[in-house]
């Protein structure tokens with residue numbers, strides 16, 4: 253029988269839980285614009301800088317030169333010299349939805365920005381390297397390829413054990429970071445993928461001129477068609493964060509003439 257609407261102070265409601273966090277993350281990620289992760293990670297870096305007493309610092313988007321030197325692969329990263337996080341803080345704030353150092357509010361922080369915009373676009377992972385009080389820590393947020401679950405990758409620790417955060421040596425510390433700051437490396441969806449390349453669907457405009465469009469009619473008679481090849485054209489992105497223009501891939505379209 254339904255209970256009366258008055259509530260006893262001793263009554264305990266069982267909180268709703270998430271049945272499948274990874275599905276929810278993928279689903280929320282689909283609603284994000286292709287470059288929204290740039291905004292979210294930049295905003296987190298700015299907020300990290302605003303939390304240092306002097307409220308000023310730097311935010312830099314760059315190549316992760318450590319990875320590039322070791323593997324020749326270009327991975328995008330963002331570096332700030334804001335407050336930084338300890339390993340425990342990263343476990344709390346980066347690996348939980350609606351978890352924020354800020355008070356959650358509909359006009360402020362939701363505690364989800366970087367997770368929904370960046371994690372589904374970087375299934376091999378986001379490496380967070382962060383320094384606080386001169387000590388460096390790291391975590392690897394990824395989508396486990398076996399289970400499909402988002403979470404922290406298990407790390408091998410120097411003592412032979414395993415854990416979800418590890419100390420990092422200062423030789424990987426970016427030059428703008430002294431005692432505190434954070435570097436987030438975007439590994440993308442493929443281990444050897446170049447994450448400096450803008451993701452598919454990045455809004456922008458094509459610098460098309462007649463010089464870049466070539467039309468040929470290779471097979472007069474059978475299979476008669478026009479082949480339109482667009483090559484060597486520039487593509488400029490509508491993003492304040494990514495450098496201007498790059499050469500787009502060749503586009504080839506075959507138009508059957510159907511004259512036979």
Ligand SMILES: Nc1ncnc2c1ncn2[C@@H]1O[C@H](COP(=O)(O)OP(=O)(O)OP(=O)(O)O)[C@@H](O)[C@H]1O
Nearest residue numbers: 296297300345352353361362363364365366367434
């Ligand atoms: N670069 C950083 N420096 C310091 N702390 C950070 C940094 N990036 C993330 N964090 C911590 O991780 C938390 C979670 O970040 P996330 O972007 O998921 O949510 P949020 O910024 O709190 O809220 P929003 O949904 O509005 O982005 C932040 O509240 C902050 O505590």
Ligand SMILES: [Mg+2]
Nearest residue numbers: 292296365366
């Ligand atoms: Mg954020």
